[in-house]
Amino acid sequence: MEKSDVAEPHLPTLEQMQQWTHAIGRAQQLMLEQAAGASGLTLPFDPHAVARIQSSFADEGLAMWQRFLDSGGMLRDAPLPVPADSPAARKDRRFADPAWTQNPFYDIIRQSYLLVSDYMTGLADAVDGVDPKQKAKLRFATSGMLDALSPSNFPLTNPAVVQKTIESGGENLVKGLQHMLADLEKGQLTHTDGTQFELGRNIAATPGKIIHETPLYQLIHYAPSTDMVLETPLIIFPPWINRFYILDLSPQKSFVKWAVDQGISVFLVSWKSADASMKDLIWDDYILRGQVDAIDTVRDLLKVKSVHTIGYCVAGTTLAATLALLAARGEADKVASATFFTAQVDFSKAGDLTLFVDDEQMKLVDKLSTGGFLDGRYMALTFNLLRGRDLIWNYVVNNYLLGQDYPPFDLLYWNGDTTNLPARWHRDYLTQLYRDNLLVKPGTISIDGTPIDLKTVQTPAYVQAGKEDHIAPLESVWKLTENLSGPIRFVLAGSGHIAGVINPPAANKYQYWVCDEAQPTLDAFVAQAKETKGSWWPDWRGWLETIDSRTVAVKGARQPGKGRLKAIEDAPGRYVKGE
Known part of the structure; x- marks a missing residue:
């Protein structure tokens, strides 16, 4: 094959990058509005804050691409320099593998994701004129969505998974599928090897x-x-x-x-x-x-x-x-x-x-509380969602994508040993205490007919x-x-x-x-x-x-x-x- 027949890498111009960056910024806002709409919210964005955020996003996006080009783009063989104040400079355990910074393909994916995440969060904060709890709910939903969309969670954009797949001939994905199917059957994410623990023998064993x-x-x-x-x-x-x-x-x-x-x-x-x-x-x-x-x-x-x-x-x-x-x-x-x-x-x-205590959530609790009690797996999922990056996606990567064995860990065994909750009292707890905060209002709550303070x-x-x-x-x-x-x-x-x-x-x-x-x-x-x-x-x-x-x-x-x-x-x- 002649050299002229080989397709040379074609890098976009700065003008094309600027257009793409603005398109991504608008896409961010549309995604945020869609997430809010699913929650029944209408988002009154502060236009000045949005303009400032999108302008900053465009500037940093262009600066990132310029650094990428200046350092040799996909042909470079050294980590891309990152300013100390850039989102990509922050330590993030999801991107601890050296390939995320040393390989130009994964590096630009990592930096792009962190930049987008930073400004999606900024857009959530730019919502103005809504109840603080609604704004917190939007920010929580945005954070959860961004955690789910991390490139580390997908096999083709995670260098460790790609390498493991090549080395094992795909056996990691087969084993990971087995793990996932087992979890689907029991309706709960597995965190540890439960066969290593026995109540009364090596856990809960104090005489x-x-x-x-x-x-x-x-x-x-x-x-x-x-x-x-x-x-x-x-x-x-x-x-x-x-x-x-x-x-x-x-x-x-x-x-x-x-x-x-x-x-x-x-x-x-x-x-x-x-x-x-x-x-x-x-x-x-x-x-x-x-x-x-x-x-x-x-x-x-x-x-x-x-x-x-x-x-x-x-x-x-x-x-x-x-x-x-x-x-x-x-x-x-x-x-x-x-x-x-x-x-x-x-x-x-x-x-x-x-x-998790608004009217819609309470309707969901009622729907899930068949037989007069709430299956403990739903409560476990709620607590996992509070730390989704550590308690959900970390295990998706390790156990489903990398196909790793579950380590024996007593605390995680306990965490997965769920208990069912009485539906009536659980609902009262969420509404009377978490939502309405009645316990600190003297005489509002009575126990067996006795008001308490x-x-x-x-x-x-x-x-x-x-x-x-x-x-x-x-x-x-x-x-x-x-x-x-x-x-x-x-x-x-x-x-x-x-x-x-x-x-x-x-x-x-x-x-x-x-x-x-x-x-x-x-x-x-x-x-x-x-x-x-x-x-x-x-x-x-x-x-x-x-x-x-x-x-x-x-x-x-x-x-x-x-x-x-x-x-x-x-x-x-x-x-x-x-x-």
Whole structure:
């Protein structure tokens, strides 16, 4: 073949690039308007902001193409230089493979996508004159759409997938298809190899007995590991939207085991996953026949005046209501202290979850709640959507496109072990608390006919928040300190909703911040707080002893099944296994 017969690469002129860039900018706006229309919104764009954004987009787009041409275009053999203030200069784990910057084809795809993403987000922010929640909903939808359209999610535009396909002769795609079909069959995205875990053996394995059982929960009494224990026992209330063993993962990560080893008599509520028999349950049931019943059961078993309590997430919200009810009844002394893990009572700053509580979403919840309960897989999908890039698309790439095996990871196993939710109460929770924020309005909510007011709660409280929590944002958790009236120790932990809580001291990870003196505002707390490396658990244990340091010998009812309540079965019990 003669050289003249070979097609030479033809690069567009700058004029053509400018035309394309303007076309892409208009296409961005059309996509945004289409997304808004699907949500029932009419977007009143600020014309000056849109013009400024599109002009900036065009300028940066042309600058990117000019850099591309100046460096040799598709024929270059070095990374394309990127200005420090360009969207393409930001670190992004999706594009960690060296080929994204070293190969000119993938580099221009990467930079173009990041540029478009930056200005799609800018256009969403340019919407003017709409309700802030509607604007947040639009921004969330735009972010989700952009994450889905990332070139890293498609086999022909992901260099790692292309390379893997060539090396394996396409076997990665076949294996990935098998993974995808298996997930479609079970209706849930797989995150880890579940065959590596067995409840009671290498997860949820802290020794104990089920000593009390109701149609709503089982009560676990864990076996003591010390000769002496604090006289005041501890009851842990985990959220019923997940299995309890987030607090009892592997022995090295287990908060339950650590607390037992600290000389605490530990009891834990294992909620039953909802079925048709629980269709009429409301919040009163989780408070009265759940938390109050467990408190009275332990007090009676050990013949103690009061108990320490922990409420995690939604169970912490419920614990606050329980304390308000006990205060209204003159029974506040049943609880010596209350610890809140990433819990909210004022939902005015509750983050992206508030985007899922409008009338359309409630209609969807009703439609999905066949048989009187909501399948836990739908709730799991909601939480995955809050971090779609990490919890959805990351696994699409690794397990569907690259065909990788699932790694064994106890936390991800727990995350996929879903629980069903009582439809009536779940709907009330979303509307009364997340949407209407009734809990912080004194006397608006009644429990068993008794109006409650959080301001009446004088119980000493330990309030823990996660610095990077996307489910219970720091600003929202802080509001607990503004709505409870007793002494409060506020602790800000490094990381988020799970890792910020499950951080054993032996791991020597993250950090936490505390103030010796109470602060009037979150800003004041952040300005004054002292940072300590590692886990906040020892700080909590020290605080617990300031409430009541008395100890007793382990004998009689302090041993599971040896008191008035006999052992029903070994921990972790039937309810956590879905039986």
